[in-house]
Structure formats: structure tokens, C-alpha cells
Amino acid sequence: MAEHDEHSSFIKTPQQLITVVVLSFVVPIFGIIMLVQLVLNKPSADPGAMTPDAVAARIQPVGRVEFGAAGPAAGAAPRTGEELVKTVCAACHIAGIANAPKLGDKAGWAPAIKRGLPEMLKAVIAGKGAMPPRAGAADATDLELTRAIIHMANQAGGNLKEPAVAPAESQAKPAAKK
Ligand code: HEC
Secondary structure, three states: OHHHHHHHOOOOOHHHHHHHHHHHHHHHHHHHHHHHHHHHHHHHOOHHHHOHHHHHHHOOOOOOOOOOOOOOOOOOOOOOHHHHHHHHHHHHHOOOHHHOOOOOOHHHHHHHHHHOHHHHHHHHHHOEOOEOHHHHOOOOOHHHHHHHHHHHHHHOOOOOOOOOOOHHHHOOOHHHOO
16 A cells, blocks of 8 residues: 555655645746736737827828928018028039039129029029029029029129019019019
8 A cells, every 4th residue: 555655646745745735826826927917918018009199100191292381372471592592492503413503603603693683584484404494493483583593693703682572573473474
């Protein structure tokens, strides 16, 4: 009988019994805790990921169309020459792309300045060489183009004055002119 007991159980001492009893409680409890943790943590890897803002940012469209966003809004003050030069003309005239007279280059600008502002304006409106009509700024008014020309010409040794333009004229849009 004693021999049989020896084979039927590996628990031989009270310490072993206690260890086995304790482990038989602790191990399943640990297992349950870890399962619960797994289930609770799964959807919220990033706690901020499901906030309405974060969701909206994720599903926002790749592009949107905004009407009337480009160029000066109707009734807005015409842009200064400097503004237009910085945003439009500088693209070509800083580096002198395709023989565009460079900003501040007196020799480069002298011939155009000599031809005079009306001729320069005509050239810009109609396009010249690699410069597209209206210098590519289809929304720019004649006044804005004039100011931009004056800004660049005066940086390069010109001495042109801002034209006195009637307020109505200053707001004239390209399509409305001529
Ligand atoms: C796409 C490049 C480009 C942009 C943008 C551009 N220009 Fe030009 N511009 C040129 C080139 C190239 C020339 C030289 C044309 C030629 O003589 O063949 C030129 C020449 C000119 C001239 C001299 C015209 C003449 O009578 O010889 C003026 C004035 C001028 N640009 C004004 C402007 C103004 C003002 C803007 C911005 C509103 C502007 N450009 C934007 C390329 C550009």
C-alpha cells in the first residue's frame, strides 16, 4: 500500500502540499488577470485614437475645393507690389529663370525701364518670352501688376511712381477690362 501511494502522488511533504495548493490558486488567477488585461487593452492601444477629433482627422478627405479662396476677395484691398512680387514674380525674377531680369539687376532691367511703364505693363499682361500672360497671376488686377512692376523696376534703379488710380479702376478685374 505504501509503495502504491509513493507512485500515485508526487506530494511527499507538507511543504510540497502547501506549494501545490497555493499554486493551484495563484496560477489560474494570474491567467484570468492577464486575459482581462488583454481584452481591456486591445481597442485602446492609443487612448486618444478614438476621440472625435482624432477620428475626424483620420477620415478627412484628401482634398477640398474652396471657391473664392484664391486671390483677393471681392472688395479686398489690392495687393501691394511687394506682396505680388514675393508671391508671384519672384518665382522667376529672383533666379532670372529663362532670362527674366533679376531682382535688383540694374543692367537687366535698364532696357525695360527705358521702354517705360506702359510698355512693361503691356508685356506683362500679354506675356513675353517665357513669362505667361499676366505673369501667370490670372487673378491679379492691372493695378496690382503695375505696382509689382514698379516695385521690381525701382529695386533695379528705376524711379517710377505709383500711378494715381481711381478706386473703381483699382478694383477692375482682368475680365472686366478691355
Ligand atoms: C514664369 C516666370 C515669370 C514670372 C512668374 C514672372 N515673370 Fe516677368 N519675365 C519673365 C521672363 C522670362 C522675362 C523676360 C522676357 C523676355 O524678354 O523674353 C520677364 C520679363 C518681365 C518684364 C520686362 C518686360 C519688358 O518690357 O521687357 C517685366 C516688367 C516683368 N517681367 C514683370 C513681371 C511681374 C510684375 C511679375 C509678377 C506679377 C512677373 N514678371 C512674373 C518671367 C516671369
